[in-house]
Amino acid sequence: MSAEPVHTLADLENWSFAGTALTVIGRPVAHSLSPVIHNAALAVMAETAPEFSMWRYFKFDIAPEELPRALKLFHQKNFRGLNLTVPHKALAIEHLASSDAFVKAAGAANTLTHTATGWSGANTDNYGLSAALRQDLGLELKGADVILLGAGGAARAAAIECLRQHCNSLWIGNRTQPTLSALVENLKSLAGDIPVHGFDLTSPPTDLPANALVLNATSVGLKPDDRAPIDLQKIARPVAVYDMIYRPPQTALLRQAAALGLPTANGLSMLVHQGARSLEIWSGANVPVDVMQAAALNAAKP
Structure with missing residues (x-):
């Protein structure tokens, strides 16, 4: 500390x-x-x-x-x-x-x-996210299917950056539905032809894309006893998992991803x-x- x-x-x-x-x-x-x-x-x-x-x-x-x-x-x-x-x-x-x-x-x-x-x-979060994904995972948002966790301030910036970089599709999961619905609606005017979907984090849909980049923009993971914001075993296998939290350096989400053999990085x-x-x-x-x-x-x- x-x-x-x-x-x-x-x-x-x-x-x-x-x-x-x-x-x-x-x-x-x-x-x-x-x-x-x-x-x-x-x-x-x-x-x-x-x-x-x-x-x-x-x-x-x-x-x-x-x-x-x-x-x-x-x-x-x-x-x-x-x-x-x-x-x-x-x-x-x-x-x-x-x-x-x-x-x-x-x-x-x-x-x-x-x-x-x-x-x-x-x-500057948008710049930081793109630079970090490139540095840590060798990935670009352009052409990627993205599963974004959260609908708060950090998630909003990440969502805009995904759309600006012309991701292939954007799926946003959140537990509070009014917040999620408002964000998805606001993004549609910026998305153009890019599909933007919202889903309930507590029950992820079965049609989430395979080989997607999972981005955690929630604060779930800051506390040692926090569970992962999503169960990675309940969705199609991602290409990588990025958690914007950097302390602790390995959240429950990243531990599960590592156990599944997925490339991971935290928000440092x-x-x-x-x-x-x-x-x-x-x-x-x-x-x-x-x-x-x-x-x-x-x-x-x-």
Whole structure:
């Protein structure tokens, strides 16, 4: 576990920091390695650009009901940038002063940048996902049948990226049906000829495609006693399984996939690539992705 302390809304009320502050906010957030990888990158960047020696990345545990107040305070305290994780990616949308086209399409943001009028929203999860699948599994979303688990902020961004990359078909499983139905309906206007289907995670349909890429975008797996969000033995054999969760490094879903002899990867590389893109947005500088990757791998060791 990272030695980086977890701050709260109460800490933010009395916050004082002389340098340039960045942070990740979420609940839960104690597990996050974002401070480790960003601060490692900033240390290297400071070697050639001394101004980055005054930049620091933190983490804050913020409850959903605290988000509006927290976003105002982060802005007042002159934080330069925020990363959002569960459950804030979709909740923050109504509090943004502006956002890019991807955020508007996905209804989710993970990267906020301080502007004079408020927060500007972007989403780097899409870039991080594609880069991670390429790096860890040698797979592209283009032409793939995708079984996406979840319908929250992370899943929305993943779904948009699948469609943007022209996947062959997209199947979205979720337990909460109203949320699932709303997402599927919203995606159809973006899908064109790509078929988009929703299904109940508790009873997967028998016609899910074989050789599909399974992507877990739910938070099921963060807790040690969590079961897998889907029973892989009840669906046609996938080509690979990717879990966006990176801590723990092997979730119940990935353990089952490995037992079935399937290629697997967790979300560590996605964290690195989306984080690097966020830091590029905030700094306007070249970011050492290899340094962030090494820091992530070292911090994630058992």
